[in-house]
Amino acid sequence: MDFTLSPELKQLRARTRSLVDDVLQPLELEAEQNGGRLSAEAHARVKRAVLASGLNAANIPTQYGGAGLNLTEQIVMHEQLGRLTNCLWVLVWSPSNVLVHGTPEQIERYLLPDVRGDHRHAYAITEEHAGSDARGIRAEAVRDGDVYRLSGKKWFVTDGDIASYFLVLAWAVDGLERQPTLFIVDKDLPGVEMTDDPDFTHNFPYRHPEYTFTDAPVPVDAVLGEVGQGFDLTGEWFIEERVHIAARCCGACDRLIELGTEWALEREQFGGRIFDHQAISFMLADCAAEVTAARLLTYYVGQLHDSGADPKLVHAKASMAKLIASETAGRVADRVVQIFGGRGYMRRNPAERLWRELRVDRIWEGTSEIQRLIISRGLERRGVPQLLEL
Ligand SMILES: Cc1cc2nc3c(=O)[nH]c(=O)nc-3n(C[C@H](O)[C@H](O)[C@H](O)COP(=O)(O)OP(=O)(O)OC[C@H]3O[C@@H](n4cnc5c(N)ncnc54)[C@H](O)[C@@H]3O)c2cc1C
Structure with a gap:
């Protein structure tokens, strides 16, 4: 390899x-x-x-x-x-x-x-009662002739303020049939309304508003893929997003370690460089070792995917990469803020901003607990050897 x-x-x-x-x-x-x-x-x-x-x-x-x-x-x-x-x-x-x-x-x-880049969309899955358990969504699109009437409320719709359309996960209801389905929903359809726009910990270029859909008439040809494919398509999206998150966490760690090392070599207290206190340099050593492990895992998942491995195995390994890289990034950011002392608590310091911003990587696209759930199910269903071998 x-x-x-x-x-x-x-x-x-x-x-x-x-x-x-x-x-x-x-x-x-x-x-x-x-x-x-x-x-x-x-x-x-x-x-x-x-x-x-x-x-x-x-x-x-x-x-x-x-x-x-x-x-x-x-x-x-x-x-x-x-x-x-x-x-x-x-x-x-x-x-x-x-x-x-x-x-x-x-x-x-x-x-x-x-x-x-002429327009953007937002992916709307989460609801008040359906976060980690996306299968608990209640949004429904009820077939009514040439349209589905979409009703429901979606939370945390990233980019929702500037998106011109949404990919909405909802139950397609047609007579007695009720199937998870992804709908392409134009923002300017009647019955589509932004109903809340809360602030979050990070200062992100766009917003994560709440949207309410009230009998919005979504044309039947606005189903993405097929009726019933909503969870499968969303799973496909999650895998790629989780690997992107893992990769970005590694890059964030690189910058943090560069900043922390530079500062520790330059800052003097008690008559010498703070780097020469092992309490400081060992924190940096842990950061370097942990991000290298996270990076290798992330690249390994990339290779596995690109070599055409079983998608279910890639799914479990992508969860490992997201879990390890996001947890590593949280620790690295925390240590580097500590190395900066009071200067690490200033918003003008990139370390402070990353410390705040990396927190969400343990939450969105499946929390760390959900990544552990996916990995442990893999151990059970695919077997320990298949999950652990390279
Ligand atoms: C800034 C931001 C942007 C977001 N953008 C989007 C977006 O664009 N589109 C979208 O659809 N969603 C988006 N989300 C939602 C995000 O995906 C969810 O917040 C996330 O999946 C967790 O769901 P929840 O917040 O409802 O937490 P919950 O599911 O209520 O979980 C609460 C806690 O319980 C734990 N927990 C839940 N179930 C289990 C279990 N089985 N075992 C162990 N622990 C468990 C969780 O890990 C967590 O610690 C965004 C969230 C944020 C914060």
């Missing part, structure tokens, strides 16, 4: 890094000081830079205008994006991978403009 990066992967890493360092990182403080928001001019500049870099829609096949990167390549890219604070990585858009299951008309109307 070879984990050295090929010249092509190194080139991709450098291309992403220059977008991160030259275009996005300079916007971090503006975002922080404005509750995450950036000016329209900054958004336009970033959009031009992302398109010029060719990293837009990196996960979408080239036939639709995306960069067509395999999962390992996406990991290389997301690692670099993870260095950013204020979740500015979200500005380098990757449309939901499941859109490729659309009909030719859906691809033309929704996916292609997403790929070009």
Whole structure:
């Protein structure tokens, strides 16, 4: 097993890094000081830079205008994006991978403009009574002639403020049949309303509002994939998202360790560098060892996926990567804040921002407990050897 990066992967890493360092990182403080928001001019500049870099829609096949990167390549890219604070990585858009299951008309109307960055969508699964247990959703779309009448309430709809359409997971009800289904729902349909817009711990470029759907008339041809495929498609989306999160957590750790090491070597107390107190340098040593383990696991999942391994096995291993990388990032951020002392508690310090922002990686796209549930089910169903062997 070879984990050295090929010249092509190194080139991709450098291309992403220059977008991160030259275009996005300079916007971090503006975002922080404005509750995450950036000016329209900054958004336009970033959009031009992302398109010029060719990293837009990196996960979408080239036939639709995306960069067509395999999962390992996406990991290389997301690692670099993870260095950013204020979740500015979200500005380098990757449309939901499941859109490729659309009909030719859906691809033309929704996916292609997403790929070009002309509009965005939001993925609405979570509800008041259905978080970790997505099967507990109550949203219903009841067949009524040529439309489904969609009713329900979705929480935490990331990008919901700027999205022009939603992928809504709901039960398609047709007579006695009731099947989990993904619907493409235009935001301007009657009966679609933003009903709450709470603030969160991080200052993110977009919002995570609540949406209420009241008898919204969703055309029957707005089903993505097939009626009944809602959970399967959402599972497909989760796997890719979890690997992206794992990769970004590794990149965040890299920046944190760089900042912490630089500071520890420079800062003097009690007549010498704080780095020379092993209480400090050993924290950095733990950070370096733990992120290397998380990174190897993440790249291994990428290789496994790209070699065409059993999707169920990839599912369990992607959960391992998300669990380990997000928990590692939480520890690394906490230690680096400690190494900075009072300066680590200042919002102008990227370590402070990452410490706050990385917290959600243990919650969204399945909490750490849910990743453990997936892994332990894998042990039971697929057997210990298959789950543990490389
Ligand atoms: C900033 C942000 C953005 C989000 N964006 C989106 C989005 O775009 N679209 C979307 O659909 N959702 C989104 N979410 C929702 C997110 O996916 C859920 O918050 C997450 O899945 C957890 O669900 P919950 O909050 O309802 O917690 P709950 O499911 O209520 O869990 C509460 C606690 O109980 C634990 N728990 C639950 N079940 C078990 C179990 N079986 N075993 C052990 N422990 C368990 C959990 O791990 C957690 O610690 C977002 C959330 C946040 C915070």
